[in-house]
Amino acid sequence: MDRLSVISGHLSSSAQPAPATSTTPSSPTRSGRKSALVDPLQFMQLDAMLSAGERSLRQRARRVLEEGRDDKLLNELYERAEFSPALVDLAKQLGPAGLQIKGNGCPGLTQSETLVLAIELGRLDASFATFYLVHSGLAMASINVAGTPEQKARWLPRMARYELIGAFGLTEPDYGSNATGLQTTARKVPGGWVLNGHKRWIGNATFCDIIVVWARDTASNAIKGFVVEKGMKGFKPHKIDNKMSLRIVQNADFVLDECFVPEDNHLSAAKKFSDGTQMVLESSRAVVAASAAGCLLGAYERALQYCMDRTQFNKPLASFQLVQERLMRALGHLQASILTVIRLGRMMDEGQATMAQIALAKAWVTRTAREAVALCREVVGGNGIISDFGTIKPLMDLEAIYTYEGTYDVNMLIAGRLVTGLSAFV
Numbered sequence: 001m002d003r004l005s006v007i008s009g010h011l012s013s014s015a016q017p018a019p020a021t022s023t024t025p026s027s028p029t030r031s032g033r034k035s036a037l038v039d040p041l042q043f044m045q046l047d048a049m050l051s052a053g054e055r056s057l058r059q060r061a062r063r064v065l066e067e068g069r070d071d072k073l074l075n076e077l078y079e080r081a082e083f084s085p086a087l088v089d090l091a092k093q094l095g096p097a098g099l100q101i102k103g104n105g106c107p108g109l110t111q112s113e114t115l116v117l118a119i120e121l122g123r124l125d126a127s128f129a130t131f132y133l134v135h136s137g138l139a140m141a142s143i144n145v146a147g148t149p150e151q152k153a154r155w156l157p158r159m160a161r162y163e164l165i166g167a168f169g170l171t172e173p174d175y176g177s178n179a180t181g182l183q184t185t186a187r188k189v190p191g192g193w194v195l196n197g198h199k200r201w202i203g204n205a206t207f208c209d210i211i212v213v214w215a216r217d218t219a220s221n222a223i224k225g226f227v228v229e230k231g232m233k234g235f236k237p238h239k240i241d242n243k244m245s246l247r248i249v250q251n252a253d254f255v256l257d258e259c260f261v262p263e264d265n266h267l268s269a270a271k272k273f274s275d276g277t278q279m280v281l282e283s284s285r286a287v288v289a290a291s292a293a294g295c296l297l298g299a300y301e302r303a304l305q306y307c308m309d310r311t312q313f314n315k316p317l318a319s320f321q322l323v324q325e326r327l328m329r330a331l332g333h334l335q336a337s338i339l340t341v342i343r344l345g346r347m348m349d350e351g352q353a354t355m356a357q358i359a360l361a362k363a364w365v366t367r368t369a370r371e372a373v374a375l376c377r378e379v380v381g382g383n384g385i386i387s388d389f390g391t392i393k394p395l396m397d398l399e400a401i402y403t404y405e406g407t408y409d410v411n412m413l414i415a416g417r418l419v420t421g422l423s424a425f426v
């Protein structure tokens with residue numbers, strides 16, 4: 001089977017972003033004028049840096065996501081801060097979940113292929129990308145590295161087919177950047193473990209079927225992984241309300257109150273928390289950088305087309321010097337971000353990337369994307385703050401992306417520690 005069994009066929013590299021969905025009478029007149037360079041990835045010939053397989057994966061993912069995209073639905077979900085099973089259906093169109101996992105029905109992508117896919121996911125919508133990557137990346141990869149062969153066979157094939165949706169529970173209310181200080185406890189009892197504690201920010205946790213929960217063994221103090229299943233007694237998720245970024249992602253606080261988990265749900269193949277988990281988090285950090293670059297790609301395409309379309313003072317916005325400066329600044333940031341992501345993927349596939357390089361790439365790309373998407377929003381003027389025009393949502397979403405998988409500061413300090421040999425934090 002094709003590793004990413006998306007519908008075969010090629011998308012023209014000059015694929016257009018979907019038009020804005022607004023049909024209100026006050027929508028500005030659209031000229032349909034095209035820019036000379038429609039596909040920003042052609043600017044530095046970024047496709048030429050990809051292998052044939054990566055290129056075809058990118059084109060097929062683009063095609064599936066363009067065919068399946070429903071901007072009206074995404075905007076409505078964003079307004080209502082809701083998730084929809086339609087997004088699971090769209091994810092299924094991309095083929096089996098599991099990214100780099102080999103076997104158990106998973107696609108076994110390379111890190112570079114994963115990053116190429118994450119760019120396309122982020123280009124469509126950052127909430128969709130986050131849902132996809134929490135399930136397919138963090139949750140499944142944790143089971144893959146910390147689970148026994150029986151546990152992998154029990155959960156991964158069904159997760160790969162989206163019959164089970166996963167989440168990843170590490171962060172706690174009082175342990176965010178300092179996540180390894182976590183206080184959730186796991187007490188050994190006959191036949192299993194009893195979990196007690198409080199987790200915060202856990203994506204997909206309001207509706208998912210299984211959550212990988214990290215808890216501290218009361219006997220050894222070691223951090224261990226457990227699979228908590230929906231409906232288990234003592235597990236109560238509560239959606240975090242009033243979140244103004246990644247509003248479609250359902251983040252939850254949850255309490256574990258004397259929650260009994262059978263021994264079969266203890267991910268016992270990892271002897272230490274760092275066994276493999278570091279690899280999962282490093283890979284995920286790189287993927288987050290790629291999805292941020294994708295988020296910028298989508299915002300830039302929409303801003304450019306808007307500035308080509310809209311006329312003020314009898315001229316297209318795109319003809320004004322200051323507008324061109326902002327667009328080109330965003331394009332420059334976009335090229336640099338994608339070059340960084342592609343290079344990082346290559347180094348990771350060759351086993352050459354250190355945590356410093358991954359941390360710096362995540363910090364730098366998310367910061368750059370955050371600044372550049374603000375420029376894209378700016379050139380769309382007042383309409384730039386309406387979700388239909390596709391630049392405010394990525395701007396809001398990048399606030400969360402800049403913060404999760406290690407905040408900007410923490411990633412810079414990880415890189416700084418490795419480069420200088422001096423630790424700025426404990």
Ligand SMILES: Cc1cc2nc3c(=O)[nH]c(=O)nc-3n(C[C@H](O)[C@H](O)[C@H](O)COP(=O)(O)OP(=O)(O)OC[C@H]3O[C@@H](n4cnc5c(N)ncnc54)[C@H](O)[C@@H]3O)c2cc1C
Pocket residue numbers: 134168169170171175176177178200201202203246251400403404405406407408409410413424425426
């Ligand atoms: C939308 C979203 C989704 C998430 N999804 C998940 C998930 O699915 N699973 C999960 O387990 N977690 C998840 N998280 C949690 C996320 O990883 C944490 O929010 C993140 O690690 C930061 O922790 P914190 O929010 O507690 O901030 P804090 O750690 O309180 O940091 C606050 C500020 O202080 C700074 N700071 C902290 N320590 C230092 C230091 N030593 N030196 C300098 N500055 C410092 C930070 O950079 C930040 O600016 C998610 C978070 C968000 C916002």
